[in-house]
Amino acid sequence: MEYRALGASGLRVPVIGLGTWRTFDVRGREAEQNVRAIVDATLAAGAGFFDSSPMYGEAERALGHALAGRRAAALVATKLWASSAAEGRAQAERGLGFFGGHVDLYQVHNLLAWSTQLSLLEELREQGHVRAIGATHYNPTAFDELARVMRSGRVSAIQIPYNPLEREVERIILPLAADLNLGVVIMRPFGERTLMRAPPAAATLTPLRPFGVTTWPQALLKWILSDPRCHVAIPATAHVAHLAENANAGAPPWFGPEERALVAHLATG
DSSP states (O other): OOEEEOBTSSOEEESBOEEOTTTTOOOSHHHHHHHHHHHHHHHHTTOOEEEOOGGGTTHHHHHHHHTTTOGGGOEEEEEEOOSSHHHHHHHHHHHHHHTTTOEEEEEEGGGTTHHHHHHHHHHHHHTTSEEEEEEEOOOGGGHHHHHHHHHTTOOSEEEEEOBTTBOGGGTTHHHHHHHHTBEEEEEOTTTTTGGGSSOOOGGGGGGGGGGTOOSHHHHHHHHHHTSTTOOEEOOBOSOHHHHHHHHTTSSSOOOOHHHHHHHHHHHHO
16 A cells, blocks of 8 residues: 655555545444444555544544544544534534544535634644644535635645546646645545446456556546545445455556546546
């Protein structure tokens, strides 16, 4: 597994991490045991960067419980998703409680009340509870606002969607992130599973075998990570067996322009 510096954030992260949207929004002994098994496998694969949010229901709590006793082995990214200062402070108190009083990357989710929430995160950073601050958005209609936040100097990382079907970030956001030395976390690497519904035939991936790619999910992850402006991709999974497969895409050699063009063609053709 390759590790990359997350821009100027001070964090060194594995290029494959784990998202928790939907898959960690669980209750009950059996479901939470499965969450712990997924966390076990993620850490064993060297992919211990975990992304969550209070927007994801029980995910923060489930992740915090699964990391109990080994919080230091993981990098945790979570978010504030609050429209007021009071709500943001309450969310931060809960989030810090779940993660041992420390969050490695605390982000403003979908830019909601971003100036207010960044002030709180800056305060928490000064107190030593937060290492790096970021901002996220999924919708291209908000990318102009995201660019303003990026230029403000108040964030050291962003989280954005990027895959062969969602490439709007190539126009302004990725170049700006590179210019400003901002870390880039990639959500929706599989297009919220749209790209997994009709995967290409295995034979079409043959040219990618010299790059360690044998499956379509690996091809999509390596397509993203072969862009050096992207530092970590966070696919979600509810299946332990998928973790090692995903993690295997996190090592060089990386695709060149021809391989990236092939994957984009297979995804859109």
